[in-house]
Amino acid sequence: MAKNGFTTTILHSDRRSTVEHGAIHKPMHPSSQYAFADARELVAVFQGKPGFTYARQGTPTTSALESKITQMEGGAGTVTFATGMAALAATFFTLLKAGDHLISSQHIFGNTNSLVGTLVGLGVEVTLVDATNVQNVIDAWRPETRMVFTETLANPGTQVADLMAIGDWCKEKGLVYVVDNTLVTPWLCQGIGMGASLVINSLSKHIGGHGNALGGAVTDSGLYDWSGYDNIAEPYRSGKPTSWGLTQIKKKGLRDMGGTLSSEAAHRISVGAETLALRMDRACSNALALAHFLSEHPKVAKIHYPGLADHPQHERAAGFFGNRFGALMGIELVDEVDLFDFLNRLKVLILATHLGDNRTLVLPMAHTIYYEMGAERRALMGISDNFLRVSIGIEDTQDLIDDFVQALE
Numbered sequence: 461m462a463k464n465g466f467t468t469t470i471l472h473s474d475r476r477s478t479v480e481h482g483a484i485h486k487p488m489h490p491s492s493q494y495a496f497a498d499a500r501e502l503v504a505v506f507q508g509k510p511g512f513t514y515a516r517q518g519t520p521t522t523s524a525l526e527s528k529i530t531q532m533e534g535g536a537g538t539v540t541f542a543t544g545m546a547a548l549a550a551t552f553f554t555l556l557k558a559g560d561h562l563i564s565s566q567h568i569f570g571n572t573n574s575l576v577g578t579l580v581g582l583g584v585e586v587t588l589v590d591a592t593n594v595q596n597v598i599d600a601w602r603p604e605t606r607m608v609f610t611e612t613l614a615n616p617g618t619q620v621a622d623l624m625a626i627g628d629w630c631k632e633k634g635l636v637y638v639v640d641n642t643l644v645t646p647w648l649c650q651g652i653g654m655g656a657s658l659v660i661n662s663l664s665k666h667i668g669g670h671g672n673a674l675g676g677a678v679t680d681s682g683l684y685d686w687s688g689y690d691n692i693a694e695p696y697r698s699g700k701p702t703s704w705g706l707t708q709i710k711k712k713g714l715r716d717m718g719g720t721l722s723s724e725a726a727h728r729i730s731v732g733a734e735t736l737a738l739r740m741d742r743a744c745s746n747a748l749a750l751a752h753f754l755s756e757h758p759k760v761a762k763i764h765y766p767g768l769a770d771h772p773q774h775e776r777a778a779g780f781f782g783n784r785f786g787a788l789m790g791i792e793l794v795d796e797v798d799l800f801d802f803l804n805r806l807k808v809l810i811l812a813t814h815l816g817d818n819r820t821l822v823l824p825m826a827h828t829i830y831y832e833m834g835a836e837r838r839a840l841m842g843i844s845d846n847f848l849r850v851s852i853g854i855e856d857t858q859d860l861i862d863d864f865v866q867a868l869e
């Protein structure tokens with residue numbers, strides 16, 4: 461059978477696996493433990509045979525979602541977590557140890573920035589670089605460097621890292637290359653196409669899309685040979701060396717930190733994922749229309765959106781993301797507009813943290829997610845006091861434009 465397209469594959473994924481009673485959705489399995497009729501089988505599953513033992517390590521429902529994410533990203537395997545942060549934490553904590561060196565993009569989500577700070581406290585050396593130019597990544601290399609981390613499209617500054625060139629260099633150097641693909645989603649760009657070893661997605665954002673479930677995922681590209689990676693523990697050094705890293709993230713990440721995705725959330729995210737491509741295309745076209753409109757508005761000082769020709773990585777984004785530019789935008793209003801009064805006048809846009817929702821959400825950054833880190837770090841990340849993050853949803857385009865117009869008056 462010919463390989464199906466993105467949406468067909470997701471829609472029919474459950475039905476094409478073993479599913480009870482011909483259900484078209486994998487059922488929600490709430491059981492916390494799984495019983496065995498045969499002691500040898502129980503032992504085999506504990507020792508690595510695919511199967512279920514205790515729900516902290518996964519259920520048939522999370523497993524069905526994992527299979528969908530793997531297909532979306534074109535990867536070799538996926539592990540899901542309770543949130544995107546749990547997926548990131550499990551990846552860093554299970555693969556890095558004190559004395560290792562991590563090169564991270566300086567343009568990253570505020571909470572990931574906080575996590576990177578925690579790693580430093582535990583003895584991992586971290587260099588933050590401007591990853592929009594691969595040379596800065598190369599210059600940060602040391603003999604202890606183990607891993608390079610970047611977002612495919614940065615939250616909230618919308619910088620686009622030199623993704624492919626970094627991937628090529630990591631391959632040459634034998635480094636683990638981790639990309640967070642949350643903002644562009646596998647519909648616009650598969651992290652694996654950029655050479656990533658591991659791809660992180662927050663499922664709470666576009667993939668779930670409806671603002672009713674939290675989740676996260678790590679997808680293994682199958683490109684990285686873990687046999688040369690010192691931090692893989694002995695029990696996970698078996699089977700194909702390209703799968704050892706994900707095995708360790710799953711075994712140790714879920715066991716040690718316990719950030720397990722619930723079956724209920726996995727089900728909701730799976731249903732949301734069915735319409736990812738449709739929602740994403742609509743949100744991207746809304747965002748582009750809004751960006752064009754606002755960039756001409758006298759009360760708008762600056763728009764950060766890769767779909768605009770004046771964005772520093774416009775061409776790169778067009779090439780990597782198939783001429784769609786995501787649904788996240790940074791907006792800086794002119795100083796004469798009182799930021800908070802403007803926000804209070806909005807009627808359609810929702811004043812809320814979160815992004816990748818069907819509804820358009822807006823948040824002032826310096827005063828909220830980026831507040832704790834202080835002015836100096838904010839400056840490094842390009843977050844001015846005026847910076848508004850807008851996550852564009854799937855509303856009717858004109859309603860979004862009209863809401864801006866009335867609130868800016």
Ligand SMILES: *Cc1c(COP(=O)(O)O)cnc(C)c1O
Pocket residue numbers: 543544545546569571572611615640642643662663664665674675676815
């Ligand atoms: C939101 C977000 C995360 C964290 O995801 P949660 O599911 O909210 O924990 C990680 N990376 C990026 C780029 C995000 O936008």
